[in-house]
Amino acid sequence: LGFLVLVFNLIHSNLSMPEEKPAVSVITPFYNAEDTIEKLLLCYSKQDIQRQWEIVFVDNRSTDNTRKVIETYAGKLPPHKVVQADDMPGAGYARNVGVESCSSDSIVFCDADDEIPDHHISKMLEGVETHGWVGCGIDDEKLNPDHIVKALGFAVMGLLENGYLPFTGTGLMGIRRHLFEKAGGFDTAFRVCEDADFCYRLQLLGHSLHYQSETAIFVRLRPNLKEVCKQRFQWGRYERTLAKRYTPYGHVHPESRIKDLVSLVKASLIFLLRCYDQEKRIRYGRIACHQ
Helix, strand or coil: CHHHHHHHHHHHHHHHCCCCCCCEEEEEEECCCCCCHHHHHHHHHCCCCCCCEEEEEEECCCCCCHHHHHHCCCCCCCCEEEEECCCCCCHHHHHHHHHHHCCCCEEEECCCCCECCCCHHHHHHHHHHHHCEEEEEEECCCCCCHHHHHHHCCCECCCECCCCCCECCHHHEEEEHHHHHHCCCCCCCCCCCHHHHHHHHHHHCCCCCEEEEEEEEECCCCCCHHHHHHHHHHHHHHHHHHHHHHHHHCCCCHHHHHHHHHHHHHHHHHHHHHCCCHHHHHHHHHHHHHC
């Protein structure tokens, strides 16, 4: 009888034990990403991290088959879930929903159109546990044709700079949850540049952003001139908004950068007027970028 009681107590204690909290939650928002997310899922399935981790996919009003693509990897991924973020469009809002839905105190963001090396999650977790808040580098060569890289290359080995405080991209970031919440999450009024705004706010609250040099994400650059111009226009629009918001805290006032605007317009005209073949497009693109 005593033996049976012992067995019962052991079984009961095991059943009542709480599930182990994951060491890190990876947040991946998506909107109509069926053409690219499978590459990221394959990267997730190859991660060499030895600790418990989870993935939170955030569906921001997708109308394609991204969810079905994720379902095909059900047996190849760590514990994961797909949550809805339908109240408004925007990656910043979707990431906020992902953080609210995750289980870990350590968070890493990955974008649905990027890819990562096999050690990425483990190295980002190391950085978060050591420093609390980190950003990694950008590799633009693996996923893009040479002529696109030469004309529009965006490789970064270090934190990003824009004449004010350093920042990191959302898809490059790892952070402790309490720091994310202290900063108030991403400002959903920003459709782009929400990463810089978040980084500025958290640094002004007294926290340092650190560079995790042991990993980098593989990014996809915009494939054509139309998409490049659209992206750059959005960046310029919201960078002006950032400058106005942070002028009281030492950011250069936008009106004082009129010479930069004139140089940009001049360089853009040179680029557009002379980019009638690939070789000259690359050459004049380089000239424009260095004027």
